[in-house]
Amino acid sequence: MSEAGGAELTVARIAALAGVSPPTVSRVINGQSGVAVATRQRVEAVLREVGYRRRDSAVSFPILELIFHALESLWALEIIRGVEEVARERGQAVVLTEMQGRMTPGKAWTEQVLARRPTGVIAVFSELTAKQQAQLATRSIPLVVLDPTGEPLHETPSVGATNWSGGLTATRHLLGLGHRRVAMLCGPLAWPCCRARLDGYRAAMDAAGVPVDPGLVRDSTLYVEGGLRDGAALLAMPDPPTAVFTSNDLQAFGVYEAARRAGVRIPEDLSVVGFDDLPFSRWAGPPMTTVRQPLVQMGATAARMVLDLAEGGTLAQHRIELATDLVIRDSTAPPSRS
Template sequence: MTATDRAPGGELPRHRPTLAEIANLAGVSPPTVSRVLNGQAGVALATRQRVESVLREHGYRRRDSEPAAILELVFHALESLWALEIIQGVEQVARERGLAVVLTEMQGRLTPGRAWTEQVLARRPTGVVAVFSELTVQQQSQLATRSIPLVVLDPTGEPLHQTPSVGATNWSGGMAATRHLLDLGHHRVAMLSGPTQWPCCRARLDGFRAAMDAAGVYVDPALVRISTLYVEGGLRDGAELLRLPDPPTAVFCSNDLQALGVYEAARRAGLRVPEDLSVIGFDDLSFTQWAGPPMTTVRQPLVQMGATAARMVLRLADGEPLEQHRVELATTLVVRESTAPPRT
């Protein structure tokens, strides 16, 4: 391409740039640009970033092949019914569109590795739904370059404005659970939070604090614990709470697994739920109605969240604009038999 081929100011003419023109601007060979577009190995990181920058700058999108008839679903971990319900929602929408779902579990890692990125770029799915995962800016750019839309479900970081996301009303859910305990007459209310670097956990904790503050009830720092979102976390931290000189009469947990752990901590301490200790969970997983006693919890519409994320990513794949880039679905307090007024 000569200088006369350029528009005033040295910019590319107003037509879709060719692969050769992109290569010229990036100072690389056309095969190198092709490898970047296809997510193939053998390109130095600095070179890949330079090529992707030029691709973004000039709005280059591949049009020489159709996306595969698959929807890519990425989880940081598959360790509970929580994940299964989201999968069901995504699969329902994918089935309606005749798409298969490819599922990747990152074994607890929040960010997929380079191998995953290269495999996805090579597969070129219709779209990617990332659940409780963090894709790097570079990974997001690589997907965008290949015209692969991305939607994040329950993001672990602050949702980026340019990244569509789906979540639930965690703050109001935390407030509703705490108000229920306060209305029953509890004042020594404990809170087992999940990791507070995750917005969903922080929002539930903030909802708890807001309800306590609105009721004029002091929050004892000893009753607020940052725990893990597993049965083991609820058992460990629940046992510590119950060993306090002035233990709580009620515990609000950040998820149902924690609450199940608190059930066991109470049993080992010789206490009964709800006669001696009221317990509330969060999520409303299927086992909660069969727990002993059936668990009061905050229902998070997980199936609907998965379906919403899938519909959003398919709408983007169809080239249609989203009505909202951030969707939050309502939570609902489900009162069963694990909560009761405190002993007088």
Template sequence: MSTAAGSSDDDATKPQPLTIAQLAELARVSTATVSKVVNGRAEVGPETRALVEGLIREHGYRPQRRRTAFAPLVELVFHALEGEYPTEIAKGVEQVTRRHRLAMVLSQLHHRDTPGRGWIEGVLSRRPMGVISVFSGLTAGQREQLATRGIPLVLLDPRGDPTAGVPSVGASNWNGGLLATRHLLGLGHRRIAAIAGPAFALPSRARLDGFRTALDMAGIPLDPELIGRGDFLAEGGLAEAERLLRLPGPPTAIFTCNDGQATGVYRAAHLLGLRIPHDVSVVGFDDLPAARWMNPPLTTIRQPLTEMAATATEMLLKLARGELLAQHRVELGTELVIRESTTRASES
């Protein structure tokens, strides 16, 4: 006997996710208690909560009214709400949510790697159509809690492995580092420094790898002394730039792995009585709106943050509608934007 297209004999015997009533019977608690756990309510003891969550992980959970279970909003969580980066991201999400008449909820992790328990309970109680996590990640348990409730997750500008089973949107970071360094090489610079971001951040490592590749292709040995390690903040850029510019053989150009650190380089040059670009050329990464208003305007790599955010939101809404994604990982292009912070290397 043949089976219908798209089905198999295994489908008929595959265990089905449980309802709240069935979970309550297995846990030997009330349906109200299970409902509180499912919906992220706080008034449940930790042992009971762990028992119910374990049953949900083991058996799955089937909402009784799936199509009407979610609120018309998108949850947007940031690693930190500082500078122009979150604003550009929020613009892209808002472009899509406005078109679909959805609301947007913002939260931040205050530089933590992953959200705390209070955050996930809040998300489950709000029941959004989906979650976009920006430059941050969720624990395996938190991802599973979202999955069992049918709440899709998309990573935006992920700091870790973008192929780790969660849909994600990023930029061509390696190519951006390559473009920035080739630009400086084309201007005759040979002693070029780089100020990377945090070592844990995959985008930072990719940009630094592009920098290294450009030097290698030009036949220029990498000088470890010219590699600085920042934190994606202006303060880190300032500290590393002061160290680099005080070297006996200082760099004639500096590539920073984001615009914030480039701001720190500008401050260091000012404190040391150096002129940009005459004494040191500077290239950033991001092309945030402030880059064009810096003095001099910053040459930088444009990372299309608003477009990335809009793409991530469209992916999220497709998942919320039960549609399949054409691509699990989307990577948008970066490009060099030349302004006045770079010039030809001095002949002396």
């Protein structure tokens, strides 16, 4: 390991400033265990103060690290578009990591990202452990979370959308058309965005004085298969819904297929509202009414935030939520039966 001014001298100087031994500083720098939390924090504070950087782990060009729990839909591609637009403008390359459905990256990713020394890390639908966040902070690598899977923490900058408002607006639209048997397909309720969409649905139903039938609210998965399975179950009920609000467009597309198989017409027999406004939604048959989530802008916002932090700037807001909008197309209409 080489360091400006000599590695040994630099480590020794940091150790003296922090009041610890050089081996302790080395363990903190290399992300090793065996260091008390208070001691680690003291060393990390000194590292940040002196602007410590390891030359052997520096990359030859600036990169943004973009980590996803899964890359299985156009949802992820829309976010990537937004990140790359900003990255190009500011001279950054983008490195993608997919965790194949895991919410927290493993030790191998941590070692690799610390070796790459990116300008910053954007975690999408992912959560880094406290230790991983501390390791990034030690190397002055800022972190921004997009649509966190846990409660947004003020100390971790994050970007999201107005999910509650989106759920409220979508349900109000269906109620305004005259629907009263309105079903809701949820996503994982451990995720704040899915819980907020369900809460928006419940708030709209409550405000309209329409009781929520528990049988019409289904925990589903955010994929076509989930919409197909749970949509088929809803349509097989003795008193099926006349409208379905889904947590994303993929679920809605699954409901479309369930309706086709059951001989149910959209929107004549069943109104459907999605969420996201992915590019394919306008080409569905019929074109899908959906809540537009500004995915490209969310990716761009996260990229600007992390780059501003990397350049030593401060954020006016640590939590940013971008507005959602209802896009009315041809999959919703007044019910043919009350």
